[in-house]
Amino acid sequence: MTGTHPQPPTKAQLLELVAALGTAQWQDFAAAAARHGLTSVQAKLLAQLKGPVPMRGLATLLVCDASNVTGIVDRLEARGLVRREPDPADRRVKNVVATEEGHATIRRVRAEMQATHSALDALDEEERTVLYGLLERLRPGMERRA
Amino acid sequence: MTGTHPQPPTKAQLLELVAALGTAQWQDFAAAAARHGLTSVQAKLLAQLKGPVPMRGLATLLVCDASNVTGIVDRLEARGLVRREPDPADRRVKNVVATEEGHATIRRVRAEMQATHSALDALDEEERTVLYGLLERLRPGMERRA
DNA sequence: CCGAGTTGCTTGACGATCTCAAGCATCCAT
DNA sequence: ATGGATGCTTGAGATCGTCAAGCAACTCGG
Structure with a gap:
């Protein structure tokens, strides 16, 4: 029933759906971050720190001005x-x-994205593989412009 | 080679990929909006206006406080x-x-999301149908928490 | 009809995010 | 060693976002 729709979706419909899911995931992320006293941007920066990253590198990753990173890191450092x-x-x-606390915090935030996790649970292993392939x-x- | 990976992706990998594509699309949208002198939030609000929407409804759609909407609409109205x-x-x-100009502007913004459009062009009709089904x-x- | 409670919008205060221009320290290449 | 890049910070100014307070208008029970 579900997998064999005869009518292919419009490009616009697909675009809208992707946008809707993207913002839903972002809201989920922001809410989880807020529970730990973090803004979404602070959490996003923290999520990039698997290892040491120079300020300039963070500005590139977050696609923003370097001077902006200064303030965000200031606030994270103060905590x-x-x-x-x-x-x-x-x-x-x-x-x-x-810091160790920083790693622990972002780990918890990721784990607490309930809406996102339960959404992914709706797919079985094969469907996830197909989805991953398509998204790749x-x-x-x-990335052409990002 | 690509479509038949024997190893299903980790939930974390899939999550990360979805997040990456979501932010890439958002950057694309923000850049297109900026070319027309709009911030991403202003463009997002404008995108909701297929018909008349009360302020309160906009606050709900944008998942933010009503007082925030006042300022955004003020600036859009001034233009x-x-x-x-x-x-x-x-x-x-x-x-x-x-207004007519408002509709025209958001239409142009959508059309100018080149990165997103060219990404979707990489898929043929059947793949888009499968992707749409999975995303649905x-x-x-x-939506459970959004 | 009428007062109590609710709802819709705005205002003001304040913090966070973001950009741009300027400035300082450091690097790099000639 | 000097000139030009590069990395980071600071300050000004706009937008975004929340909360608390206030006013107007709706709703409902009596």
């Missing part, structure tokens, strides 16, 4: 979720690292 | 992209409608 470390190879650079095919085009 | 009309049935309510299955779970 002890993040630390600025001097770069041994270049004294201009400050590398940002998540979309990625190259999306 | 002549939107109009506030009294509701004939309830004098408390102000319905927001897009995700929607119910996502």
Whole structure:
């Protein structure tokens, strides 16, 4: 019934659906972050810190001005979720690292995205594989300007 | 090679990919809006106005406080992209409608989302149908908290 | 009809996000 | 060593977002 619709969706319909799911996931993320006293942007920055990242790198990852990153990191650092470390190879650079508490916090935020998790639970393993494959095919085009 | 991966993706991998595509699409949207002198939030509000919508309804759609909507509509109205009309049935309510220029602008913004459009072009009709079906299955779970 | 409670919108205060221009320190290449 | 990039911060100014307070208008029970 579901998988064999004779009518292919309009490009506009598909676009709208992708947008709707994207914002829904973002809301879910923002709500989970808020429960830990973080804004969505702070949480997003924290999510990038698998290792040390220079301020400039964060600006690139978040697609924003470097001066903006200064403030966000300031606030995260004031809470002890993040630390600025001097770069041994270049004294201009400050590398940002998540503290242990920072890592723990973002891990909890990810785990608490209930809406997103339960949505993914609606798919079985094969469907997830198919979905992943299709989304991977979309990625190259999306990165062209991002 | 691509479509028959024997290893199903981790839930975390799938989550990350969805998030990446969501933010990429959002960046694309924001950039297109900026070319017309709009912020992403202004464009998003404008995109909801297929017909008259009361302020309260916009707050619900945008998942934010009503007082926030006041300012956004103020700025859109100052540019002549939107109009506030009294509701004939309830004098408390102000319905927001897009002007002709407002409609034209948001139409152009949508059309100029090049990264998103070219990404979708990578899929043929059948793949789009499959993708649409899968994403529709995700929607119910996502709306639970949104 | 009429007062109590609710609802819709705006205002004001305040914090966070974002950009741009300027400034300082450091690097790099000639 | 000097000139030009690069990395980060600061300050000004706009937008976004919340909360609390206020006013107008609707609703409902008596």
